[in-house]
Amino acid sequence: MLADVPAAATSRAVIDLDALAHNARVLARTAGTPWLAVVKADAYGHGIEAVATTCLAAGATWLGTAQLAEALHLRALLDARGTARPQPGPDAVTTPRSPRLLAWLVPFLTPKQAAAPGSALRQALDADIDLSVSTLAQLEALAAAARAAGRPARVHLKADTGMSRAGATADDLPALARASRRAEEEGVLDVVGLWSHLSRADEPSSGSTEEHLERFRHAEDVVRAAGLAPRVRHLAATGGLLWHPDTRLDLVRAGIGLYGLSPDPSVATSAELGLRPVMRVEAPLVQVKRIPAGQAVSYGGTWTAPTDRWLGLVPLGYSDGLPRAAASAGPVAVGGLRTTIVGKVCMDQVVIDLGPAVGPDGEAVPAPAAPGDPAVLWGDPHAEGADSATPTADDWAAVCGTISYEIVTRLGARVPRVPTGGGEPVTR
Numbered sequence: 183m184l185a186d187v188p189a190a191a192t193s194r195a196v197i198d199l200d201a202l203a204h205n206a207r208v209l210a211r212t213a214g215t216p217w218l219a220v221v222k223a224d225a226y227g228h229g230i231e232a233v234a235t236t237c238l239a240a241g242a243t244w245l246g247t248a249q250l251a252e253a254l255h256l257r258a259l260l261d262a263r264g265t266a267r268p269q270p271g272p273d274a275v276t277t278p279r280s281p282r283l284l285a286w287l288v289p290f291l292t293p294k295q296a297a298a299p300g301s302a303l304r305q306a307l308d309a310d311i312d313l314s315v316s317t318l319a320q321l322e323a324l325a326a327a328a329r330a331a332g333r334p335a336r337v338h339l340k341a342d343t344g345m346s347r348a349g350a351t352a353d354d355l356p357a358l359a360r361a362s363r364r365a366e367e368e369g370v371l372d373v374v375g376l377w378s379h380l381s382r383a384d385e386p387s388s389g390s391t392e393e394h395l396e397r398f399r400h401a402e403d404v405v406r407a408a409g410l411a412p413r414v415r416h417l418a419a420t421g422g423l424l425w426h427p428d429t430r431l432d433l434v435r436a437g438i439g440l441y442g443l444s445p446d447p448s449v450a451t452s453a454e455l456g457l458r459p460v461m462r463v464e465a466p467l468v469q470v471k472r473i474p475a476g477q478a479v480s481y482g483g484t485w486t487a488p489t490d491r492w493l494g495l496v497p498l499g500y501s502d503g504l505p506r507a508a509a510s511a512g513p514v515a516v517g518g519l520r521t522t523i524v525g526k527v528c529m530d531q532v533v534i535d536l537g538p539a540v541g542p543d544g545e546a547v548p549a550p551a552a553p554g555d556p557a558v559l560w561g562d563p564h565a566e567g568a569d570s571a572t573p574t575a576d577d578w579a580a581v582c583g584t585i586s587y588e589i590v591t592r593l594g595a596r597v598p599r600v601p602t603g604g605g606e607p608v609t610r
């Protein structure tokens with residue numbers, strides 16, 4: 183049974199919360215550590231509220247977002263449903279009933295801007311959100327906000343261990359650590375964590391992850407030498423969690439695996455990992471029709487019917503996040519038939535091939551599908567009751583030259599997310 187779908191919506195993304203809880207259990211068992219559920223980008227396009235709730239029920243003690251705005255939104259959702267704020271103090275236990283929130287992308291502010299009432303950093307302090315700090319300028323702004331607010335900021339210092347994205351390089355970390363220690367002594371900062379991110383965790387034997395880990399150990403020596411005592415060291419996302427046990431440390435940050443997708447299907451597919459894809463994108467066909475051999479389809483006429491043909495019209499397009507690279511390639515399942523988009527992807531619609539309308543002896547072949555039949559773009563072919571012809575987000579990624587992360591996160595806001603399972607209240 184499904185929750186409400188807006189009556190006029192032409193498509194939906196069904197979010198299987200039972201699959202999500204299953205994936206969480208698989209990853210938590212593998213990691214053997216506390217885990218942070220990465221719910222950035224609206225939970226990878228799955229809908230942050232239902233995903234966060236399910237992850238907490240499945241044992242997540244941390245929730246993480248990239249942008250501070252997402253973490254503030256999350257805190258408001260948790261407050262509204264009565265989820266406790268974490269206890270203050272260094273020895274407070276973090277539990278799923280009072281989870282901690284971490285954000286790692288914060289707007290750049292000067293100390294003066296940061297100290298102003300209502301600044302983004304003051305909002306973060308008020309909302310009990312832990313923040314990542316990579317630079318002295320970020321540290322000074324956060325210290326200014328904390329001074330003005332009269333309460334210390336909880337910080338995870340980020341070391342750059344080889345990705346060269348955020349994080350302090352080995353050259354810059356000692357000064358950042360010393361300044362952090364001074365701010366702790368002043369009472370405006372608590373360095374609770376040291377963290378970094380792996381750049382090649384999906385390459386089990388490149389040697390890159392071992393180098394990251396070595397640099398991480400060095401960073402830990404540097405911050406300890408400055409007098410800091412970070413209690414939560416974290417490095418692994420899903421790839422590290424699965425394929426580099428040494429990187430699990432005190433906490434793992436699980437993203438893509440929670441959503442039932444492999445960080446790299448060329449290393450192991452989600453089915454091989456025992457993960458179940460959580461999102462199923464589908465739209466009932468709005469039209470089925472016959473066209474003659476030689477007729478071109480969609481803008482530019484880039485695909486031409488090789489025989490008299492049945493076509494289906496699917497009300498999803500690039501404004502809903504379907505890549506234009508899926509022209510005459512994006513896989514679709516309709517009633518056990520595996521087919522593809524034909525011709526270009528339009529803004530709101532695509533056309534799919536439903537097969538020949540004439541048989542080898544010239545006899546008429548009836549349409550294999552009717553208006554209202556669901557066209558499934560991606561989902562879990564192995565799910566109970568699923569169409570076994572269902573493509574996966576990895577299939578879409580392969581034909582579009584991208585990764586499953588991009589396929590699911592790009593799904594447009596116009597497609598209603600419909601949670602199912604998970605003990606959520608269900609209505610029709």
Ligand SMILES: *Cc1c(COP(=O)(O)O)cnc(C)c1O
Pocket residue numbers: 220222248286379418419420421435436437438439445
């Ligand atoms: C997105 C992200 C993650 C999660 O990565 P997955 O590969 O989806 O598990 C973890 N940490 C950071 C810093 C991230 O940006």
